[in-house]
Amino acid sequence: MKRAETKRKQIDDKLERRRMKRRKDADEFKVVEGVIDPPTLKVLYKLFNRGMIRELHGAISTGKEANVYRGVDPEGNSVAVKIYRISTAETDWMREYIVGDPRFQRVAKRSRFLIPQWAMKEYKNLMRYHKAGIRVPKPLGIERNVLVMEFIGDEQGLPAPLLRNVKLESPVEVFNQLIEIIEQGYKEAGLVHADLSEYNVLWLDGPVIIDVSQAVLQGHTSAGRYLFRDIQNITQYFRKLGVETEDPKVITKYILSSGEK
Ligand SMILES: Nc1ncnc2c1ncn2[C@@H]1O[C@H](COP(=O)(O)OP(=O)(O)O)[C@@H](O)[C@H]1O
Numbered sequence: 167m168k169r170a171e172t173k174r175k176q177i178d179d180k181l182e183r184r185r186m187k188r189r190k191d192a193d194e195f196k197v198v199e200g201v202i203d204p205p206t207l208k209v210l211y212k213l214f215n216r217g218m219i220r221e222l223h224g225a226i227s228t229g230k231e232a233n234v235y236r237g238v239d240p241e242g243n244s245v246a247v248k249i250y251r252i253s254t255a256e257t258d259w260m261r262e263y264i265v266g267d268p269r270f271q272r273v274a275k276r277s278r279f280l281i282p283q284w285a286m287k288e289y290k291n292l293m294r295y296h297k298a299g300i301r302v303p304k305p306l307g308i309e310r311n312v313l314v315m316e317f318i319g320d321e322q323g324l325p326a327p328l329l330r331n332v333k334l335e336s337p338v339e340v341f342n343q344l345i346e347i348i349e350q351g352y353k354e355a356g357l358v359h360a361d362l363s364e365y366n367v368l369w370l371d372g373p374v375i376i377d378v379s380q381a382v383l384q385g386h387t388s389a390g391r392y393l394f395r396d397i398q399n400i401t402q403y404f405r406k407l408g409v410e411t412e413d414p415k416v417i418t419k420y421i422l423s424s425g426e427k
């Protein structure tokens with residue numbers, strides 16, 4: 167073979183290998199094709215091309231507003247991929263938590279546009295909590311209705327259990343930890359979770375707060391009411407476990423008075 171030909175063949179081989187690799191990588195999305203609508207699939211490919219995710223595995227959770235999947239990044243680390251439903255989502259209730267938020271000056275009316283704002287709100291809230299040193303999944307990326315975040319679980323890809331499914335050694339200690347997290351969230355991150363309960367706390371050598379899309383800034387007109395509701399939920403849960411807690415009203419008052427940010 168002439169030199170030029172050899173060279174061309176080498177390049178062809180290389181391209182073919184690359185094509186094969188791409189095809190193989192794309193196969194990793196097979197599980198979800200057909201389950202996920204085409205626009206969302208496009209978003210997933212974008213995240214794939216940006217090097218955020220390499221594989222997507224089965225659902226960890228299928229909820230009303232979103233499904234959460236375990237993904238794998240190009241280094242082989244597990245990530246959590248939360249995919250918000252665009253078309254079938256109930257969005258009316260969301261408005262209460264996003265209208266008036268200075269970070270979202272123009273709240274969309276149609277769910278096609280509101281859901282991406284809602285997903286972005288979760289990303290921004292995770293970032294605030296994370297920067298304030300509060301244990302939440304570290305946010306890694308956001309694209310339209312898909313949020314990529316740190317996977318809370320073990321090396322084998324098994325997700326951490328919910329607080330409600332864990333038999334705690336010392337409930338009173340965990341109760342105090344959670345009240346401290348609520349206080350820190352308010353004072354340091356300037357946020358009220360607004361949907362805190364034993365259903366939105368994972369357990370991995372301690373509590374990790376999740377599901378923060380509805381969390382509101384301290385300045386929100388109902389921040390105090392949501393704070394009380396969060397504290398009430400946590401208090402109720404731990405009272406059932408036999409912890410003698412303080413009155414949630416007293417705890418709320420204390421947190422509200424002890425720090426405006
Ligand atoms: N970062 C994560 N790592 C591991 N599991 C997660 C993560 N985020 C969510 N999950 C799992 O997915 C479930 C649903 O997530 P969540 O954010 O609470 O959404 P929903 O709005 O459906 O309640 C959680 O209960 C938890 O089991």
Ligand SMILES: [Mg+2]
Nearest residue numbers: 365366376377
């Ligand atoms: Mg939840």
